[in-house]
Amino acid sequence: MTMTRCCYGCGVRYDATDARCDCGEPLWLETDLDADSPEWPPESDAPGIWRYADLFPLDPPAGATASPPEGVLAAAGDTPLLRTPTLDDFAGARVHVKVEGENPTGSFKDRGSALGVAAALDEGAQAVGTVSHGNMAMSTAAFAAAADIPCLVLVPEDIPEERLAIIGQFDPSIRKVTGDYGTLYERSLEVGTDHGVAFLNSDVPLRTEGQKTTALELCDAFAPDVPDGIVLPVSSGGHASATWKALQELHEAGAIDDRPALYFVQPAACAPIAEAFQRGDDEVSRVDAGETIAYSIANADPPSGNRALEALRDTGGAAVGVTDDELRAAQRALATEAGLTVESSSAVALAGTRKLAAEGTIGSGDDVAVVATGTGLKAASGGVPADAKTVDISAIADELAAFGTSD
Ligand SMILES: *Cc1c(COP(=O)(O)O)cnc(C)c1O
Numbered sequence: 001m002t003m004t005r006c007c008y009g010c011g012v013r014y015d016a017t018d019a020r021c022d023c024g025e026p027l028w029l030e031t032d033l034d035a036d037s038p039e040w041p042p043e044s045d046a047p048g049i050w051r052y053a054d055l056f057p058l059d060p061p062a063g064a065t066a067s068p069p070e071g072v073l074a075a076a077g078d079t080p081l082l083r084t085p086t087l088d089d090f091a092g093a094r095v096h097v098k099v100e101g102e103n104p105t106g107s108f109k110d111r112g113s114a115l116g117v118a119a120a121l122d123e124g125a126q127a128v129g130t131v132s133h134g135n136m137a138m139s140t141a142a143f144a145a146a147a148d149i150p151c152l153v154l155v156p157e158d159i160p161e162e163r164l165a166i167i168g169q170f171d172p173s174i175r176k177v178t179g180d181y182g183t184l185y186e187r188s189l190e191v192g193t194d195h196g197v198a199f200l201n202s203d204v205p206l207r208t209e210g211q212k213t214t215a216l217e218l219c220d221a222f223a224p225d226v227p228d229g230i231v232l233p234v235s236s237g238g239h240a241s242a243t244w245k246a247l248q249e250l251h252e253a254g255a256i257d258d259r260p261a262l263y264f265v266q267p268a269a270c271a272p273i274a275e276a277f278q279r280g281d282d283e284v285s286r287v288d289a290g291e292t293i294a295y296s297i298a299n300a301d302p303p304s305g306n307r308a309l310e311a312l313r314d315t316g317g318a319a320v321g322v323t324d325d326e327l328r329a330a331q332r333a334l335a336t337e338a339g340l341t342v343e344s345s346s347a348v349a350l351a352g353t354r355k356l357a358a359e360g361t362i363g364s365g366d367d368v369a370v371v372a373t374g375t376g377l378k379a380a381s382g383g384v385p386a387d388a389k390t391v392d393i394s395a396i397a398d399e400l401a402a403f404g405t406s407d
């Protein structure tokens with residue numbers, strides 16, 4: 001496999017470690033599949049994401065192929081896909097939930113962190129870094145800690161203390177950065193390589209490679225078929241691009257005949273991709289973001305927005321925005337109908353499925369894979385306020401007698 005980077009848009013190829021094409025669009029790694037690879041579904045028994053090593057530009061790290069597997073690099077991916085009939089009525093389709101909260105740090109970001117950190121070690125980087133104040137920061141720091149490579153996390157100055165503490169438990173070097181945090185994403189990529197710091201930001205080529213595995217696992221589970229649709233919460237467009245790339249590669253290799261439609265969901269208060277899609281625009285424009293409880297997917301100027309838009313057109317999908325009330329209802333349904341706790345940013349996927357099914361874009365008989373991107377266990381209530389009354393121990397028998405006859 002090569003490490004040549006290429007532009008999905010204009011096709012230009014780069015041998016250096018650029019993350020961006022001269023046309024401004026993000027690059028991804030060129031996949032140079034040989035005649036009989038990938039074997040589909042794979043026969044590999046490598047753990048987690050490494051099952052799909054045929055579709056990666058690097059070999060699995062030694063620990064991942066050891067028996068038993070060693071270290072957290074071997075633990076990203078291979079998350080459950082649950083058929084959840086109890087959610088069909090709410091959604092208006094046949095729901096399958098991909099439980100990304102089962103990853104080591106509770107989100108799909110671990111897929112890209114595992115591959116990105118393994119590649120950074122392979123390429124002799126001095127350190128890894130990321131520009132994030134949420135799941136990606138935590139995930140990159142955790143995988144760097146396990147691989148014993150220094151990690152630099154650049155957060156905004158006004159980051160809430162409790163989020164800093166969650167990132168801090170893996171002991172990365174953290175810098176609170178003042179100035180225009182929105183431009184730091186690009187700036188870190190420009191200066192990182194000069195100083196031996198491999199920045200694993202949300203849509204860089206290596207993170208994208210690792211994040212292909214969500215879609216690879218979905219197609220693997222449905223093999224030889226594929227789901228009718230894949231629904232993703234979208235912010236930077238990195239995961240969306242990776243999903244599209246995975247489907248392209250499987251299709252081009254003849255591993256799958258049809259590709260699922262991709263559906264992208266954003267909070268209505270900050271929905272640049274969904275708005276561009278609905279207007280029929282060729283490019284995504286920056287929006288003025290409003291407030292939303294799904295703040296971790298509120299990217300007003302997504303670096304892979306245009307690439308995500310292209311993915312929608314190419315797969316015959318659609319994008320929608322959902323309100324906070326709609327996403328709260330979905331978060332509650334996931335918890336109370338399926339026993340699944342997801343963060344607000346993930347709940348938008350089920351809320352969007354419901355909306356797209358109501359307008360007929362998703363059919364009631366469609367098998368849709370709703371990607372629950374992150375666990376709800378990092379937040380307090382998961383959208384369902386606890387309902388607890390106080391009872392003295394002396395009254396416990398009466399309480400149990402009443403329980404079951406009351407609610
Ligand atoms: C990062 C993240 C997303 C959005 O992914 P992008 O690749 O930035 O589009 C969605 N949900 C959760 C839980 C995330 O952590």
Ligand SMILES: [Zn+2]
Pocket residue numbers: 007008009010011012021022023024025
């Ligand atoms: Zn280009």
